[in-house]
Amino acid sequence: MERKGVIYRIQCNGCKMCYVEETGKSSRERIKQHNDDVRLERDRNDIYKHIRDTGHLVDWSKVKVLGQEDSAVRHNYVYLKLSFNCTIWNIG
Numbered sequence: 001m002e003r004k005g006v007i008y009r010i011q012c013n014g015c016k017m018c019y020v021e022e023t024g025k026s027s028r029e030r031i032k033q034h035n036d037d038v039r040l041e042r043d044r045n046d047i048y049k050h051i052r053d054t055g056h057l058v059d060w061s062k063v064k065v066l067g068q069e070d071s072a073v074r075h076n077y078v079y080l081k082l083s084f085n086c087t088i089w090n091i092g
């Protein structure tokens with residue numbers, strides 16, 4: 001059975017900024033990748049750049065899965081943006 005991707009949100013603890021992304025991998029795997037990027041200070045990662053530039057922290061335990069990539073969620077990023085009161089950093 002083919003595994004569907006998920007849409008998830010990573011929220012900054014220091015401000016209303018959040019990162020919404022779609023991934024074909026499991027969200028756990030992708031989040032670990034972000035976590036490693038931040039830990040290893042990789043510039044290519046938007047989350048790391050935000051942390052570096054602001055000194056804010058991200059609580060990885062608060063990452064929220066918003067839905068499957070084929071659900072209505074995918075077509076409603078504007079709604080997401082409004083309902084979660086955050087700036088979308090990136091949509092994969």
Ligand SMILES: [Zn+2]
Binds near residue numbers: 016
């Ligand atoms: Zn922040």
